[in-house]
Amino acid sequence: MNTRLILEYCVYPVTILLVASLFGGCGQATGEQNESPAPNIVFILADDLGYSDIGAYGSEIETPNLDRLANNGIRFTQMHNTSKCFPSRAVLLTGQYAQQVGMSESAGDFEQAVMFGEVLSEADYTTIFVGKHHSTDNPYEWGFDHYWGLRDGAANYFNPGEQRPRDPGPPAQKPGFYPRTFAFDDSLAEPYTPPGDYYGTDSWTDWALELLGRYEEDSQPFMLYLSYQAPHDPLQAPEEDIKKYEGVYEAGYEAIAQARYERQRRMGLLDERYPRSEPTHRPWSDLDDSTRADQLRRMQVYAAMIDRLDQNIGRLIDYLEERGELDNTLIMFASDNGASAEVVQIGEGPIGSMTRWASLKEDWANVANTPFRLYKNYSHEGGTATPFIVHWPEVISEGGQIDHSLLHFIDIMPTLVEVSGAEYPDEYRGEPMHPMKGVSLLPLLRGDSIEREQPLYYEWNSGRAVQTEKWKLVRWEEEWELYDRQTDRTETTNLAGQHPDVVNRLESQWREWAGYSQGFDTAFDHQALVVSDLDSSASFYKEILGLKEIKNETGKPTRRWFSLGGDLQLHLLADEMEGVKVNKSIHLAVTISNFDEFVENLRTRDIEFTDWPGNVNQVNYRPDGVKQVYIKDPDGYSIEVNSRTENL
Known part of the structure; x- marks a missing residue:
C-alpha cells in the first residue's frame, strides 16, 4: 500500500470534578484597581x-x-x-x-x-x-x-x-x-x-x-x-x-x-x-x-x-x-x-x-x-x-x-x-x-504600545504557523511558506527560498512550541500510545494502514515501534512506561493514492467510522477536492485517511 503520513498531536480532555476550594493560589497576574467605578x-x-x-x-x-x-x-x-x-x-x-x-x-x-x-x-x-x-x-x-x-x-x-x-x-x-x-x-x-x-x-x-x-x-x-x-x-x-x-x-x-x-x-x-x-x-x-x-x-x-x-x-x-x-x-x-x-x-x-x-x-x-x-x-x-x-x-x-x-x-x-x-x-x-x-x-x-516576548503560534487541522513582528511562517499540509509582515501582510510573495535560515529558525520554534503546548518532552520525535492488546494494535497499523515496523531499541516485548517517515516514530506500549509521556489520543493523517478502493476495503472489515459534518456516506468532501474519512483503531484512537495528492 502506498501510504504517506503526517503526525498531528492532540491531548483529549478529561472530565474535571468540582471541588469545594476553587482557587489554590493567586500569584500569576493581578490587575490594578482604579478609583473610578469598575467598568462593565x-x-x-x-x-x-x-x-x-x-x-x-x-x-x-x-x-x-x-x-x-x-x-x-x-x-x-x-x-x-x-x-x-x-x-x-x-x-x-x-x-x-x-x-x-x-x-x-x-x-x-x-x-x-x-x-x-x-x-x-x-x-x-x-x-x-x-x-x-x-x-x-x-x-x-x-x-x-x-x-x-x-x-x-x-x-x-x-x-x-x-x-x-x-x-x-x-x-x-x-x-x-x-x-x-x-x-x-x-x-x-x-x-x-x-x-x-x-x-x-x-x-x-x-x-x-x-x-x-x-x-x-x-x-x-x-x-x-x-x-x-x-x-x-x-x-x-x-x-x-x-x-x-x-x-x-x-x-x-x-x-x-x-x-x-x-x-x-x-x-x-x-x-x-x-x-x-x-x-x-x-x-x-x-x-x-x-x-x-x-x-x-x-x-x-x-x-x-x-x-x-x-x-x-x-x-x-x-x-x-x-x-x-x-x-x-x-x-x-x-x-x-x-x-x-x-x-x-x-x-x-x-x-x-x-x-x-x-x-x-x-x-x-x-x-x-x-x-x-x-x-x-x-x-x-x-x-x-x-x-x-x-x-x-x-x-x-x-x-x-x-x-x-x-x-x-x-x-x-x-x-x-x-x-x-x-x-x-x-x-x-x-x-x-x-x-x-x-x-x-x-x-x-490608553494610547501606549505593547511588547510581546514570544511569537504567536497556530495549529489546526493541516495548518501551521508561527508569527513575529517581522515574519510569518505558515503552511497547509507540508510545504512551509515565509512572508515578510513588514511589507506583505496579505501573504502574496513567498520568500522561503530566499531565507532558508529564517525558515529553519521559525520552524524549530514552532516545533518546540507544539511539543511543549501538548505536554510532550520533545516535539515530533515520537508518539507513545498505551494499547490494550499489543499484537492486535500492531496488526492494525501494519495491515490496515501499511506502516513499516522498525527495530525496538529497548528490546522489551511490551513495545512495538513503527516508522512515520523521516525521524518520526509511533511507539505502541502494552503498559505505562516510567519517564515517557503518553498521549490520551492520537490523530494520524494518512494519505493514500487509491483512496476509493481503500475506503471500500475498510467497509468490508470491522472498522469503526466517525461521522463528519456534512459528509456523504461517511466521506467528507473538502472545498479543495480532498476526500477524507475518519476511523478508529482498536483502542479508539482517531485516524484521518485522505486523498491528498501532494508528496508529504
Whole structure:
C-alpha cells in the first residue's frame, strides 16, 4: 500500500470534578484597581465572519451599529484567532492556546483550565454568557453566574428542535449531530424546540437583555459574553432582511471584492503593506444562469444575517445607553475565524428558509476575506485574521483610531484581568494552571504600545504557523511558506527560498512550541500510545494502514515501534512506561493514492467510522477536492485517511 503520513498531536480532555476550594493560589497576574467605578465588560463574538464583512472594514453590508463603535473606538487590523470555531472560543475563554486545555482537536471537555467567568466572578463581577459555546462542558459549571445558549457548534436559526405545527416543513438538521444541546444554567434541553417565534440571533439577544435586567439594581459591574452563531451556516435569515439585498450582488464576485478593497484603502484601514491577494473565485461571466441565481441567493442571505446581527448589537448598545452605562462599558467585537468555504447541503426549499441548510461556499468566502488568501481552517490570514473593534469612551481618548499591532485571542484574558482588577489563579480545582500566554491590550487603549516576548503560534487541522513582528511562517499540509509582515501582510510573495535560515529558525520554534503546548518532552520525535492488546494494535497499523515496523531499541516485548517517515516514530506500549509521556489520543493523517478502493476495503472489515459534518456516506468532501474519512483503531484512537495528492 502506498501510504504517506503526517503526525498531528492532540491531548483529549478529561472530565474535571468540582471541588469545594476553587482557587489554590493567586500569584500569576493581578490587575490594578482604579478609583473610578469598575467598568462593565461586553465581548461580542461573531461566527465565520469574513474580514471585510462589516462596513467599518470595507463592506457594502449595512452595519451602522458596529460602524458607530468603530468610529468612536479603535479598529485593529491584526487581531488573530485559531482559524476554527471551538479552538478560538477555548483560547478566548481561558487565555491559553487550545492545545494546552484539551481543545485543539475536538470540541470536548476542557482540562487544566479556568474560564474568565470564574476569574472575573472572584473580582465581584456578575458574569453572563449567552450563545454558542461549542464544547461538551457547561459554562455554568465553570464559574459563570448564567449560561443560556447552544452548547454545541451550530443549529437551525428558526427552529433547532422538533417540527412544530406551524413550521413550513421539517427544520433542516445535520445528520449525526442532532439533537443539539442547549443549556439554561443547570438545565439541558436535547433538543431545544422553541415554544414561540424564534430566530437565533434575535432570541439570544433577548436572553442577554433579560439576564442583564435581573441585575439592574445591583451595584457590582457585569461581564457579558455574547457569542452569536451568525453568519455561520445554515444560511438562514428573515425574509425582510434578505429583500434588502436584492440586486446588490448582481455585479459578481470581482466587482464586490475590488470595491471592498478600495474602501479599505480609502478609509485608511489598510496601507501598502496589504496588497490585495490574487482572487481565487470563478469569473462571474463563466456562470450559467442557474448557478448565478444560486450564488446570488447565498450572498443575499449571508448579508442579511450580518445585517440582522448588527441590528441586535444595536439593541444592546441602546440598552447600555438608556441606562447611562455605555461610556464606562468596555465593548469588544471579533469573529472566531474567517469566512468559510465549507460545503453543506441539507434539506429542501429556498436558501434562507427553515427547511434548508446551505453554506456560503468558496467563491463568496474569498470575497468575504478580502484582502486575504484562503478561508476558515487555514492558518493563513484568510483563516485567522478577524475584524477587532474596541469601544470604551472613558479610556479611549480619540475615536476612529486604526491600530496595526499584532494581536491574538490569547491577549483577551490578560486584558480582562487588568481591566477588572481580577487575579489569575496559580491553581484551580486542584490543578496547577499554565501562566497566561498573551499580553494585556489596556496600554493600547490608553494610547501606549505593547511588547510581546514570544511569537504567536497556530495549529489546526493541516495548518501551521508561527508569527513575529517581522515574519510569518505558515503552511497547509507540508510545504512551509515565509512572508515578510513588514511589507506583505496579505501573504502574496513567498520568500522561503530566499531565507532558508529564517525558515529553519521559525520552524524549530514552532516545533518546540507544539511539543511543549501538548505536554510532550520533545516535539515530533515520537508518539507513545498505551494499547490494550499489543499484537492486535500492531496488526492494525501494519495491515490496515501499511506502516513499516522498525527495530525496538529497548528490546522489551511490551513495545512495538513503527516508522512515520523521516525521524518520526509511533511507539505502541502494552503498559505505562516510567519517564515517557503518553498521549490520551492520537490523530494520524494518512494519505493514500487509491483512496476509493481503500475506503471500500475498510467497509468490508470491522472498522469503526466517525461521522463528519456534512459528509456523504461517511466521506467528507473538502472545498479543495480532498476526500477524507475518519476511523478508529482498536483502542479508539482517531485516524484521518485522505486523498491528498501532494508528496508529504
